[in-house]
Amino acid sequence: MMIEVEEDWRTPFIALITDQMVLEDKIEHEKLAQRSANYIVIGKELYKKAASTGILMKCIPRNEGINLLHEIHSETCGNQVASGTLVSKAFRSAFYWPTAVADAKELIQRCKGC
Numbered sequence: 378m379m380i381e382v383e384e385d386w387r388t389p390f391i392a393l394i395t396d397q398m399v400l401e402d403k404i405e406h407e408k409l410a411q412r413s414a415n416y417i418v419i420g421k422e423l424y425k426k427a428a429s430t431g432i433l434m435k436c437i438p439r440n441e442g443i444n445l446l447h448e449i450h451s452e453t454c455g456n457q458v459a460s461g462t463l464v465s466k467a468f469r470s471a472f473y474w475p476t477a478v479a480d481a482k483e484l485i486q487r488c489k490g491c
């Protein structure tokens with residue numbers, strides 16, 4: 378399977394948190410700064426604090442997230458599991474990436490077994 382090369386969504390967060398990067402666009406910078414309030418960097422890894430539980434979720438690249446969804450889905454395929462359930466299982470195993478909900482919906486829509 379080919380993995381699409383796309384920009385790692387974690388890069389700007391890590392740059393902002395560890396290097397105090399400043400974006401040229403002030404509005405964009407403000408948005409990123411607000412979003413980064415829930416993130417911390419430990420070592421070189423980015424973590425997100427879960428809003429409800431405070432648990433630290435390891436931030437993973439989108440392609441790893443999609444692989445994780447496939448793994449979880451393969452155990453529940455055909456059981457008409459909602460995409461939200463897939464996502465909450467992924468997050469409960471303490472992994473996070475921002476497009477999880479859309480990625481789970483797409484996976485289920487494309488699946489012939491569901």
Ligand SMILES: [Zn+2]
Nearest residue numbers: 454488490491
């Ligand atoms: Zn399926």
